[in-house]
Structure formats: structure tokens, C-alpha cells
Amino acid sequence: MKKFLIAAVALVALTTATPSYAGNTEEVIIGVMGGVIGGLVLGEVLEAPRYYAPPPPPPVYYEEPAMVRQCVTKYKRYYDSMGNLVRRPVKKCFWVERY
Numbered sequence: 001m002k003k004f005l006i007a008a009v010a011l012v013a014l015t016t017a018t019p020s021y022a023g024n025t026e027e028v029i030i031g032v033m034g035g036v037i038g039g040l041v042l043g044e045v046l047e048a049p050r051y052y053a054p055p056p057p058p059p060v061y062y063e064e065p066a067m068v069r070q071c072v073t074k075y076k077r078y079y080d081s082m083g084n085l086v087r088r089p090v091k092k093c094f095w096v097e098r099y
Helices: 002-015 025-046
Strands: 066-079 085-098
Touching (some): 002 025
16 A cells, blocks of 8 residues: 555656756756655665564563571680680571572
């Protein structure tokens, strides 16, 4: 339908054109330039590449990293009231991401 419409417009434009005379060089040049530009425009419209963009990639879902409780036992050294060196265990825990 689109090509038919363009061809019909071009046919009407060709049949209604007024003849140009050799004495009117400016008008001849303008007519030739108009024809060249019109031909370029029609050529671009009729032979434009049909480019269809590919669909976007699917979304990527990542798993939430699992939180794991990790504990470390350290020994704290101190002297008791009798002057003896005592080691007492101190447990320290924290959360770590596991992949």
C-alpha cells in the first residue's frame, strides 16, 4: 500500500510538470536539482533497510547469599584475686555471607 501511494504521487508529479525551455537556464537547473533530490528521497523511502532490534535479554536473577553464623573462641588471660594466671574462653560470633 505504501509503495503504491508513493508511485501514485510520483506519477501525478510527472504528469503535471510544466515543460522547461532552454532559455530559462536557472529554472532548468532548479528543476534538475529538484528531480535529483526527489529521486534520492524516494529511493531512500522505497529501499530503506528493515531493521528490527533483537528483544532485550531476559532478566538475570541472583540468589541472595545465605547468612551463616560463624563463631570464634579466643582465650582471655587475667590474674585472679589469688595472683594465679587464669585463661577464660571468650566466644565471639558474627554473621558472614556464604556464596
